[in-house]
Amino acid sequence: MSVTDELLANNAAYVEQFTGPLPLPPSKHVAVVACMDARLDVYRVLGLNEGEAHVIRNAGGVVTEDEIRSLAISQRLLGTKEIILIHHTDCGMLTFTDDEFKRSIQDEVGVKPPWAAESFKDLDEDVRQSIGRIRNSPYVPVKDSIRGFVFDVATGKLTEVA
Template sequence: MDSFDDLIAANEAYAAAHDVSGFDGVARAGVAIVTCMDSRIQPLEMVGLGLGDAKIFRNPGGRVTPQALEALVLGVHLLNVSRVLVVPHTRCAVASNTEAELRRRVAESAGGDASWQPIHVVADQDEALAEDVRKVRTHPLIPDTVQVGGFVYDVDTGLLDQRL
């Protein structure tokens, strides 16, 4: 467990200052963000929110997957979500490589066959964003009163570009 010692120590410092005990877990700002797992993205900070303000769902490419839709339905009906941001980003690995290239790189790193591992690339980021926003807007359990926007986050400038 030594490889986690630094993280456990950091957690103990975090817990010492933790001041949201008893918080009910709703999205206080009414926001949900679907974005990429990229470590250059700080979802709350990029829109001026803090702990407890939003629900965050992250995956490679920031796609609206069935799991993301499940999270959004729960967020809308149980957790105070009234605005949804779908936010892929610039210089994304799954939007700038082919599936074959990513599989090759994973296979090299793993030292074995990776041809069986699903890797969902994004051939056209604008088209994928439009599809994902449409999925949320037309979902039968997400009412028309929920505002849904499509944005691209620029990892170099920190700016959001609203596209939809």
């Protein structure tokens, strides 16, 4: 049995105790942008329940064009007003450089990705970079509360980046 089949079997148990449906717009009017890291269960870390917040995730929790797209839709069409950014300790993005990652792909498949891999060397600095990218975008209208945090994978604690 594949892992996918195993997770589908888990879904049957979820259905048994499901109590929805809930409304489409997030009831707490918050959008979270976080790293895809497996150890970062955003709902549990923030005590969120189903229906309360949009959750946007990618490698690093960085802000690229696709996160601006998602935040624009989140705020303009679904009414979110606060943004929470979450990077974390022991992140894979700290372990390589864009140059070496893209070179390894080029060597293997013959073409170099036309995108930045978005690796970084400093967690706090990259959180501030992500906040800056949102602040710089004309497409995200509500910028009153954009706050950035680092999640400690050893303790579960969020620390705000000054």
